[in-house]
Amino acid sequence: MLRLVLVIAGALSLTPGNAQAQETRAELLAEMREQKARSLEPYKPKGAEKALLYVEQKRIIERLTVADGFYPRTGGLPSGSGFAMGVGYRKHLLNEGLFANVSGVLSMKTYKAFDAQLRLPLLWRDRIELWTNFRYHDFPEEDFFGLGNGSSVSNRTSYKIRSTDSSARAVVNVLRWLRFGADLGRYKPEIGHGTDPRFPSAEEIFTDVEVPGLAAQPTFVHYTPFVEVDYRDYPGNARSGGLWRASFGTWKDRTLGQFDFHRFDAQAAHYFPIFDKKRVFAVRASVSYVNNEKGDRVPFYVMPYIGGSDSLRGFREFRFRDENALFMNAEYRWEAFSGLDMALFFDAGEVRRDWEDIGFGNLKTSYGVGFRFNTYKNVFLRFDVAMGGHEGVRKFTKFSSAF
Amino acid sequence: MKFTRWFVALVFAAGAVSSRGATPKFFPDDPIAADVETQDASGVAVQDLSDPYDFLENTFMNPADTANIRAENVNTLDEVPDSSWFTNRILARPMSVDEIVRGSVTGGAPKGPWLVVGAKTEGITPGMTVRDARNDVYFIKFDPPSNPEMATGAEVVTTPVFHALGYNVPENYLATIRREDLRIDPTTLLHREITGQRTPMTEEDLTTLLAKAARNPDGSYRVVASKAVEGKPLGPFRYYSTRSDDPNDIFSHEHRRELRAMRVFAAWLNHDDSRSINSLDTLVRRDGRALVKHHLIDFGSTLGSGSTQAQKPRAGNEYLWEARPTFLTMLTLGFYVRPWIKVRYPDMPSVGRFEGAFFSAEQWKPEYPNPAFGNARADDLFWAARRVAAFSDDAIRAVVKTGQFSDPRAEIYIGDVIILRRDKAARCWLNATNPVIDFAMERDGTMTFRNASADLRFGPAAQEYRVAWARFDNNTGEATAVGQPSVVHTPRAQAPRELQSASYIRASVTSHHAEQPNWVHPVYVFFRHTNTGWRTVGLERIVDRLGLAGDPRLGTRGRATRTDESRPEPRSAISANLESSRTQGLTPF
Numbered sequence: 001m002l003r004l005v006l007v008i009a010g011a012l013s014l015t016p017g018n019a020q021a022q023e024t025r026a027e028l029l030a031e032m033r034e035q036k037a038r039s040l041e042p043y044k045p046k047g048a049e050k051a052l053l054y055v056e057q058k059r060i061i062e063r064l065t066v067a068d069g070f071y072p073r074t075g076g077l078p079s080g081s082g083f084a085m086g087v088g089y090r091k092h093l094l095n096e097g098l099f100a101n102v103s104g105v106l107s108m109k110t111y112k113a114f115d116a117q118l119r120l121p122l123l124w125r126d127r128i129e130l131w132t133n134f135r136y137h138d139f140p141e142e143d144f145f146g147l148g149n150g151s152s153v154s155n156r157t158s159y160k161i162r163s164t165d166s167s168a169r170a171v172v173n174v175l176r177w178l179r180f181g182a183d184l185g186r187y188k189p190e191i192g193h194g195t196d197p198r199f200p201s202a203e204e205i206f207t208d209v210e211v212p213g214l215a216a217q218p219t220f221v222h223y224t225p226f227v228e229v230d231y232r233d234y235p236g237n238a239r240s241g242g243l244w245r246a247s248f249g250t251w252k253d254r255t256l257g258q259f260d261f262h263r264f265d266a267q268a269a270h271y272f273p274i275f276d277k278k279r280v281f282a283v284r285a286s287v288s289y290v291n292n293e294k295g296d297r298v299p300f301y302v303m304p305y306i307g308g309s310d311s312l313r314g315f316r317e318f319r320f321r322d323e324n325a326l327f328m329n330a331e332y333r334w335e336a337f338s339g340l341d342m343a344l345f346f347d348a349g350e351v352r353r354d355w356e357d358i359g360f361g362n363l364k365t366s367y368g369v370g371f372r373f374n375t376y377k378n379v380f381l382r383f384d385v386a387m388g389g390h391e392g393v394r395k396f397t398k399f400s401s402a403f
Numbered sequence: 404m405k406f407t408r409w410f411v412a413l414v415f416a417a418g419a420v421s422s423r424g425a426t427p428k429f430f431p432d433d434p435i436a437a438d439v440e441t442q443d444a445s446g447v448a449v450q451d452l453s454d455p456y457d458f459l460e461n462t463f464m465n466p467a468d469t470a471n472i473r474a475e476n477v478n479t480l481d482e483v484p485d486s487s488w489f490t491n492r493i494l495a496r497p498m499s500v501d502e503i504v505r506g507s508v509t510g511g512a513p514k515g516p517w518l519v520v521g522a523k524t525e526g527i528t529p530g531m532t533v534r535d536a537r538n539d540v541y542f543i544k545f546d547p548p549s550n551p552e553m554a555t556g557a558e559v560v561t562t563p564v565f566h567a568l569g570y571n572v573p574e575n576y577l578a579t580i581r582r583e584d585l586r587i588d589p590t591t592l593l594h595r596e597i598t599g600q601r602t603p604m605t606e607e608d609l610t611t612l613l614a615k616a617a618r619n620p621d622g623s624y625r626v627v628a629s630k631a632v633e634g635k636p637l638g639p640f641r642y643y644s645t646r647s648d649d650p651n652d653i654f655s656h657e658h659r660r661e662l663r664a665m666r667v668f669a670a671w672l673n674h675d676d677s678r679s680i681n682s683l684d685t686l687v688r689r690d691g692r693a694l695v696k697h698h699l700i701d702f703g704s705t706l707g708s709g710s711t712q713a714q715k716p717r718a719g720n721e722y723l724w725e726a727r728p729t730f731l732t733m734l735t736l737g738f739y740v741r742p743w744i745k746v747r748y749p750d751m752p753s754v755g756r757f758e759g760a761f762f763s764a765e766q767w768k769p770e771y772p773n774p775a776f777g778n779a780r781a782d783d784l785f786w787a788a789r790r791v792a793a794f795s796d797d798a799i800r801a802v803v804k805t806g807q808f809s810d811p812r813a814e815i816y817i818g819d820v821i822i823l824r825r826d827k828a829a830r831c832w833l834n835a836t837n838p839v840i841d842f843a844m845e846r847d848g849t850m851t852f853r854n855a856s857a858d859l860r861f862g863p864a865a866q867e868y869r870v871a872w873a874r875f876d877n878n879t880g881e882a883t884a885v886g887q888p889s890v891v892h893t894p895r896a897q898a899p900r901e902l903q904s905a906s907y908i909r910a911s912v913t914s915h916h917a918e919q920p921n922w923v924h925p926v927y928v929f930f931r932h933t934n935t936g937w938r939t940v941g942l943e944r945i946v947d948r949l950g951l952a953g954d955p956r957l958g959t960r961g962r963a964t965r966t967d968e969s970r971p972e973p974r975s976a977i978s979a980n981l982e983s984s985r986t987q988g989l990t991p992f
Contacts, residue, residue, distance in 0.1 A: 022430075023430065025430040029653075030439075030441040033440070033441050036651075037442045040650060041647050041648060042648050043448075048459070049453055049460070052455055053456070057451065059594075063599055092597050092598060096597060275740060275745070276716055278741075278744050334732060336729050336733045337724055338715075338717060340729070342733055342737070
């Protein structure tokens with residue numbers, strides 16, 4: 001704009017009193033251009049434009065997300081662990097056939113996690129995946145409220161769980177929408193004194209009789225086959241289709257001989273679009289149950305639970321635990337604009353000691369509203385506000401879709 | 404510092420204005436047909452554009468000068484002179500259907516085998532750069548597997564239309580390639596998404612790339628081969644301000660007629676991606692000088708195509724971000740349903756989402772606000788509408804035929820919709836102002852003209868025209884009324900006898916019809932007395948406030964710093980002087 005004023009001013013100073021200098025329009029235009037030629041300067045982006053150009057030209061986002069090498073790790077810890085930051089290193093080897101990834105993360109509440117993954121070369125035209133995983137987790141103040149649907153919020157305690165899990169996974173992608181596979185692993189947990197200063201440690205309130213696994217922890221060998229039917233349009237931000245998944249795990253206590261059990265999980269979700277997918281009714285139901293061998297018990301830390309951002313949002317994470325769990329979610333989602341979907345949701349669920357007691361008569365419920373910032377294919381930020389659980393308003397910020 | 408520079412500039416400008424004497428409104432060479440770029444631009448550097456910043460800037464900051472002023476680069480007849488931006492083609496001269504269809508094509512179609520010298524395998528849009536047997540460079544674009552023929556068809560149909568309209572566009576060819584026609588240049592490097600490194604392209608990369616493209620039943624691929632445009636690429640141009648390192652770029656882009664008026668063309672052909680990223684400046688040589696030539700590129704997101712998928716229903720109907728519908732939808736829990744969501748489209752994959760029944764030329768919008776489009780006034784839109792209306796049904800159907808759609812229904816449908824949208828655009832904008840054109844004056848003072856809207860049957864014949872005459876002083880810009888205004892019922896009026904001795908005549912013409920309220924805006928037409936009779940040298944359409952409706956940027960947060968004489972607003976003495984001087988002929992035109 002300044003330049004335009006200068007150019008015009010220059011042209012004006014030449015045209016009037018000495019208008020004879022330009023007797024034609026062409027001369028006037030030529031003079032204006034000559035004026036501008038005296039004050040040329042290269043374009044220099046500033047501020048946000050300069051920063052964004054730097055990010056694009058240096059491919060910063062690509063480097064942080066997909067490229068081989070070091071990358072920042074921010075997630076992978078349970079809800080409530082506080083702000084976490086870590087670092088990882090990943091590398092494709094053998095002409096991208098082999099993929100190795102190691103990472104560690106530490107949170108403000110001293111939650112620690114270290115993970116190492118190795119993906120072996122793909123087989124059968126990329127349809128068979130083989131993975132090996134090693135995980136070390138040290139979570140010092142996990143919440144525990146006691147077992148059962150009637151557990152009281154006033155009994156909130158914390159416990160420390162430190163575990164290592166070495167496993168292998170094989171996945172067969174039979175069709176685009178059908179896959180099955182299995183996990184085989186060795187899981188070694190250690191339960192300790194919870195460090196949350198606001199609440200007592202679990203063993204100060206509960207006994208090992210009430211809460212199996214509190215006193216002693218075995219080493220498990222586990223084997224879990226699964227099958228998955230996934231016909232969602234975009235798994236990261238589904239608007240149509242559905243997802244069905246079932247797994248059946250066998251857990252063997254190899255050291256104490258007290259904790260052999262099976263665990264079954266099944267989940268079904270479906271998405272009903274209207275108005276060209278600008279409105280979606282999404283429903284999900286999930287059931288889990290564990291079944292101990294006769295005379296054995298199921299450790300509390302592997303029991304199914306409800307409560308938290310992925311199940312019953314009006315309640316805290318891990319709020320209700322027991323051997324059997326059922327929860328259902330219904331969401332009405334609508335597009336506010338192309339980068340934001342909103343949702344009204346209703347959750348219901350319960351946990352029970354015995355599967356026969358699971359029903360629809362005494363469900364815990366909650367409801368709320370959600371804001372989902374998204375691209376067409378992925379939700380990258382989710383903010384849900386839930387209530388109705390008579391335990392206050394719960395707010396969740398997540399970096400993935402609800403379901 | 405910034406204030407000091409502005410102060411100096413304004414003082415300089417004020418001094419220039421106050422010291423000047425009378426300046427002619429019309430120079431002897433007016434109206435000029437070409438804006439000759441006289442400076443050497445060899446010092447122009449490559450400019451990068453941040454696509455996200457472009458979106459943010461244009462959506463939330465509005466970087467342009469939103470003054471309600473006449474386009475700055477029009478000549479005294481309100482037309483756009485030829486330049487490095489624009490070449491007068493349709494309407495300015497007769498164009499045969501064959502010429503329109505041929506478009507920018509100057510040579511033959513590319514010939515295989517093709518050497519792959521560059522490729523993009525990341526993301527969902529595959530693309531390649533190839534050299535053909537003649538060593539010409541082409542950018543190869545494919546159709547998405549979900550919509551065979553859609554993106555390529557849209558590109559080859561739209562490109563010649565924009566060429567005929569006057570813009571610089573690439574030579575685009577529809578071609579068929581086979582896997583075996585492609586050879587990889589050993590020096591071709593690919594950026595690896597995984598490693599972040601650039602390594603030589605492999606046959607496997609080519610297979611991966613082609614797997615993302617629609618494939619013909621015989622295994623070949625239908626592509627658009629877009630020939631590299633002439634000159635050294637300098638990056639895209641912006642739709643506002645000028646290029647600070649180009650001495651020839653003296654008109655703010657948001658005040659260039661051909662960029663403002665492009666809103667009409669973009670709406671007509673649903674070019675929702677009409678933004679900076681789809682433009683390209685190149686450095687070319689003309690008459691021994693380096694000049695910057697300005698191109699529109701990439702018409703893959705036009706008609707019903709969204710390039711990688713069928714066009715989104717929102718496209719053309721709403722910006723990516725708009726506060727009102729967003730909050731309405733939020734607050735009503737989604738029970739407020741945007742009208743465009745309910746629009747139904749035919750189930751033709753090669754068409755995508757394209758329709759004419761719901762289309763509104765007035766309400767159409769690109770992906771995000773385009774500052775030049777936002778500045779378009781009724782005179783700009785009228786200028787564009789005449790060009791749109793100049794495309795005959797035959798020309799449109801012939802251009803659509805070049806899309807070579809295998810489904811004959813698609814060809815007919817696209818042709819029908821383009822014709823319907825043409826008619827809507829023309830009817831809307833030909834009647835948004837006084838549509839009188841083609842003024843001439845005979846030796847005896849008989850003035851004739853035409854009504855563009857009525858002649859093309861987009862409006863009724865005027866019930867009457869009112870003409871006021873004035874003697875015009877070219878040096879002072881003063882118009883002195885002569886005689887009484889006359890009322891005529893045909894586009895023909897007689898100048899008062901007293902004006903026969905005048906050097907310049909100004910006629911003010913208004914048109915009247917009960918159904919056309921916008922026709923009452925006056926058109927000033929200027930005639931110069933010459934040895935051979937009267938010559939039409941000037942035309943100004945006096946328009947009301949901006950002609951765009953439905954643009955949330957207008958009237959709400961625009962920086963309306965200047966207005967033209969049609970609507971004076973309070974201004975500082977300096978800016979008023981500047982404005983006055985601009986309207987008195989000191990502006991370029």
